[in-house]
Amino acid sequence: MSQKIYKVPEDFAALAHLRQADYQRLYQESVRDPNSFWARIGRRLDWIQPFAKVKDTSFDEHDFRIRWYYDGKLNVAANCLDRHLTKRGDKTAIIWEGDDPKLSEHITYRQLYERVCQCANALKSLGVKKGDRVTIYMPMIPEAAVAMLACARIGAIHSVVFGGFSADSLAGRIADCGSSVVITADEGIRGGKRIPLKTNVDLALTMPNTDCVKHVLVARRTGIRVPMYAARDRWFDDVVNSQPKECAPEVMDAEDPLFILYTSGSTGKPKGVLHTSGGYLVYAAMTHELVFDLREDDIFWCTADVGWVTGHSYVVYGPLANGATTVMFEGVPNYPDCGRFWQAVDKHKVTLFYTAPTAIRALMREGEEPVKEWSRSSLRLLGTVGEPINPEAWEWYHRVVGDGRCPVVDTWWQTETGGILISPLPGAIDQKPGSATLPFFGVKPAIVDNEGNTLEGACEGNLILTDSWPGQMRTVFGDHQRFIDTYFKTFPGRYFTGDGARRDEDGYYWITGRVDDVLNVAGHRLGTAEIESAMVAHPSVAEAAAVGYPHDIKGQGIYVYVTLIADAQPSEALRTELRDWVRKEISPIATPDLIQWAPGLPKTRSGKIMRRILRKIAANEHDQLGDISTLADPSVVENLVRERMNRP
Ligand code: 6R9
Numbered sequence: 001m002s003q004k005i006y007k008v009p010e011d012f013a014a015l016a017h018l019r020q021a022d023y024q025r026l027y028q029e030s031v032r033d034p035n036s037f038w039a040r041i042g043r044r045l046d047w048i049q050p051f052a053k054v055k056d057t058s059f060d061e062h063d064f065r066i067r068w069y070y071d072g073k074l075n076v077a078a079n080c081l082d083r084h085l086t087k088r089g090d091k092t093a094i095i096w097e098g099d100d101p102k103l104s105e106h107i108t109y110r111q112l113y114e115r116v117c118q119c120a121n122a123l124k125s126l127g128v129k130k131g132d133r134v135t136i137y138m139p140m141i142p143e144a145a146v147a148m149l150a151c152a153r154i155g156a157i158h159s160v161v162f163g164g165f166s167a168d169s170l171a172g173r174i175a176d177c178g179s180s181v182v183i184t185a186d187e188g189i190r191g192g193k194r195i196p197l198k199t200n201v202d203l204a205l206t207m208p209n210t211d212c213v214k215h216v217l218v219a220r221r222t223g224i225r226v227p228m229y230a231a232r233d234r235w236f237d238d239v240v241n242s243q244p245k246e247c248a249p250e251v252m253d254a255e256d257p258l259f260i261l262y263t264s265g266s267t268g269k270p271k272g273v274l275h276t277s278g279g280y281l282v283y284a285a286m287t288h289e290l291v292f293d294l295r296e297d298d299i300f301w302c303t304a305d306v307g308w309v310t311g312h313s314y315v316v317y318g319p320l321a322n323g324a325t326t327v328m329f330e331g332v333p334n335y336p337d338c339g340r341f342w343q344a345v346d347k348h349k350v351t352l353f354y355t356a357p358t359a360i361r362a363l364m365r366e367g368e369e370p371v372k373e374w375s376r377s378s379l380r381l382l383g384t385v386g387e388p389i390n391p392e393a394w395e396w397y398h399r400v401v402g403d404g405r406c407p408v409v410d411t412w413w414q415t416e417t418g419g420i421l422i423s424p425l426p427g428a429i430d431q432k433p434g435s436a437t438l439p440f441f442g443v444k445p446a447i448v449d450n451e452g453n454t455l456e457g458a459c460e461g462n463l464i465l466t467d468s469w470p471g472q473m474r475t476v477f478g479d480h481q482r483f484i485d486t487y488f489k490t491f492p493g494r495y496f497t498g499d500g501a502r503r504d505e506d507g508y509y510w511i512t513g514r515v516d517d518v519l520n521v522a523g524h525r526l527g528t529a530e531i532e533s534a535m536v537a538h539p540s541v542a543e544a545a546a547v548g549y550p551h552d553i554k555g556q557g558i559y560v561y562v563t564l565i566a567d568a569q570p571s572e573a574l575r576t577e578l579r580d581w582v583r584k585e586i587s588p589i590a591t592p593d594l595i596q597w598a599p600g601l602p603k604t605r606s607g608k609i610m611r612r613i614l615r616k617i618a619a620n621e622h623d624q625l626g627d628i629s630t631l632a633d634p635s636v637v638e639n640l641v642r643e644r645m646n647r648p
Contacts (some may be wrong), residue, residue, distance in 0.1 A: 004391075006398070006431040012380070012407055016293050016427020023428035030441035031467075038470060042069050044280050045321070046083045049073035051278070057468035059493050063120035068256055068470040069278030069512035075249035076258055076277050077120075077153035078333075080320035080351045081113040082249070092325045095299070096142050097344050099189045104347070107142055109323070110560045112131075112149075114245040115142075119150035126215045128181055130155030130250055133260065134471035135179040135213075136306075137161045137170055137197060138331040139188030143219040143236060144306050145316050147183045151276075152258060159260040159272070161186045162307025163195055165587045167203035168285050169270075173262050175209035177267050177272055177477055182622070183236070185219040186226045191335035202343065205232075226412060254278025260477045261309055263415040264527035265486060266498070272477030273309075273415050280418050281321055283471030285418040287440060288318030291409055292352045292381060293426050299378070301327035302354040303341070308524075309415040310385055313471075314354060318419070318568060338366040342374035353401075354383035354411075356523040357393055361553050364396045371400050381426055383409040386523030387555045388511050394433035400571035412436035412498065412511050415525070416487070418471025421445070421511050424536060435508045447503055452491045455503075463501040464494045464517060513556075517611065521626040524552040524589045528611070530594070534585035539579060540568035545609050546592070551619035557593035559618035561601060561640070570597040594618070596643060600636040602628075617644050 013019050029524040035054045044050060051072025058065050059125075066397050081592040084091070089110040096105040107115075111267050129135060133154050138144040144160070161173050174182065182205075188195035197217055205213055212604070213540040218226065219236040228235075258277045262270040288294060304310035306328075317328035327348060333341055341363070345353060363370070384394075389410055398408050408431055421443045422436040429437050439445050446454050447461040455461050472495075476483040493578040500512040514520060517528040528546040535544035543563040551557035562578065564570060575595050583591050598619075602610045618623050622641050628634060 004433055006433070008405075008427055009405070009407065010432055012293075012376040013270060013427040015252075015329070016426050017290055018428045020428045023425055026441055027439070031056065031444060034442055036468070038068070038282070042072070042470075043288055044279070044285065045079050045278070045282060047072050047074045051254060055468070059488050059495060061492065061558075063490060064484060064488070066300060066468050066472055066474055068468075069254040071284070072254045073154065073251050074254065074278055075252055076151045076317070080149060080152075080248040080282060080317065081109060081116060084109045084323045085113060086247045088323050088440075091323070093320060094142055094145060095325060095327045095348050096329060096469065097329045097331070098346065099191065099335070101336065101340070101343060105142065112146070115240075116149040116153060117245050117247035118243040118273060119146050120247040122217070122240045123150055123154055123156060123181065124247075125239070125243070126181060127337060128156050130252075131257075132156045133159055133177045133179040135159045135161055135170075135174050135177070135182045137163060137165075137182060137184045137201060137307075138219065139163050139185055139190070139195070139197065139221055140305055140328055141185065141219065141221055142184075142328065143163075145328065148259070148306065148312075148316055149320075153247060153249050155252050155256065157257045157260055159262070160307050160312070162263070162305060162587075163197055164307070166584055167200040168207070168585055169397055169587060170200060170267060171204035171207035171210050173272075174204060174213060175207075176269070176329050177260050178212040180212055182213055183217045183219070185483070186219040186224050187222040189222055191332040194224075202227065203385060207248070214636045217327075252277050255474070259312065261312065261415055263309075264518055264525045264530055264533070266527060267528075267529050270527070271479075271482065271486070273473045274477045275418055275471070275474050275565055276380060276474050279470030279472070281317060284313040284318035285321035285549070286313050287471075288314060288324070289322055290477055291411060291420050291423050291440070294322055294324055294352070296323075297329065298351045299325050299348055300352045301329070301345070301348070301350045303329055303333070303356070303359065304354075304385075309418070313419050328541050329402065333363060334366075337370065338363055339370040342371055342376055344372045345376055345379060345419075349378040351378050352381045353379055354385065356386040357384050357389040357520040358387065358485045360384065360389070360393045360397050364393055367488045367554065368400050376401065376403065379406055381409065382406045384413055385411045385413070387520045388513055388536055389434060391433035398433070407431060408433075410434070410436045412509070412569040416473045418473065421465070421469070428591075432508055435504070435510045437508050442467075445501075445509060446494070447501055448494075449489055458505050459510070460502040461500065462491070463497045463499045463509070463511070464491050465497065466494050482614070517556060519548040519556050521548070521551075521556050521558060521589060526558070526586075526590050530586060531558060531560065531582060531590055534582050534590070535562060535578065536647060537585065538581050540564055540574060543579070543601060545598075545611065545614055547611055547615045547618050548596070549615070551593065558590065559594045559596070559598050560592040561598040563598050563601060596640070598640055598643075600633065600639070600641070603632050606632050614640075617641055620644065
């Protein structure tokens, strides 16, 4: 833990939306009287029918409800586009920066409005109606944002699936929500490598329960020839470009669904996290304005892919609701070289820059030279998200990337929370490297021990939230009971984040990482259960246990213990085969870093795998195995330790 405090720079605070006293006053107001606080904030949107009711929430299992602005009506796309046209029609809405540094494109609010209306009309022409699901499996090209907003415009529920996911993962997500349309591209291109998106869609649609899909729209990205099935597939441009450039927005209830986004949990298949319209947009817009201290002429760059929640809230919805200019980046931080981010910062005069700790650590390893080659003088604020940032990486980001001038906002939140919950407000809250600092308005965090007792003052334990905020997820699509069981049962009546946290003497929160069976690998959430079930699907594998272990760049690496069936022999070839197998079953992001052959796994007498022990072995902390008295067969652990220690 770093003891260092970085005071809010005076010149920054002088121009900031909020200063220290404002934070204290508004925070108190927001928790004392959430109804009037959020009513005022809610009016920042354009409502077709203004809301009179604001907050109606209870986390009590027997009286469960989460509703915000629930008698209001609005359209999210109209809030992101139409209402900006008079003042900002010619302002750039999206700056697209291609994988190839020579490619970029500026799209104004008016152009984006027209493209979205055309795409909305195209979806309507395919029979898509309010409440229907549309899966978006695309590279980071403007059509991805257009497709999302087009769904919002007609009240269809989008489900964006990250382009790095395999055909199997895509098929599962299509089947789970019953999409009638898939929007994709011929190929994606990232770091110079091509990703066969259309081929993956074709394969996915041969898999079980995907016959809900009636149409596939294919955007041209690389122009490669892909098979087109006449009854099903259409080129995006062919269907969209001929459509009228006006499309009346669908009138949506505040609580009508906006999107589903699948995320890994500690058990079973990924959950379809469902967000609704009014509260989500209010929350995304407000956090985007205040956490990044947004001004009219800012150029905001969040490097996340729209396949993740960060891309939803801070590439698309938050910035566009605020009438900001948002950068959409197709590439990766180290292609064509490690100066890529900073070259693009200079090229587009980026002022606010938001990325993941894993990217910072990877660039840090390459030294200061590739950063210093670029001026970065436009930058005035830096942000991070996705995983705990170690103080060394924070300091490097601040000192080298920000030249010591820019506040750093370490923002803690989740797919489930819709927007940032714990973060410094850059003009109001002093920063400590490695701490997400203090809760945003209306957010009531608490720390509890494993029995659910609330801990006071400086302490460490499980991070929970005791009350609702407008951006909170409303349900797991198609499985409301799973929503309640997952988040509100561990500590009854309170939302359990799955994260551990420490609170220091100043009330600052330090997120320590997941305390459940979820891994955070390079900022990507992966369930150990998903990796294990992919592994045991291989014919040679009898049993598998996946755990995380400390990894310099990725934060956590994936360590899998594998028990083979009796006929199979351990070999390097099989190890490679198993790694490739998981890549194909889930995604390259789920590739195991280390596979250890395990003739047996440590289990309790009731047959539960003791992951706590496996984590310690993977981390090379053999002297801290803790209580092993409940083990059915202690020799199993001795064998595993010996094997681990023998590794080079
Ligand atoms: C937005 C996003 C959520 C999990 C979360 C936590 C970790 C995110 C963090 C952080 C420490 C931060 N996490 N931000 N941990 N400091 N600033 O990442 O959503 O993909 O759902 O992941 O990521 O463990 O529970 P998601």
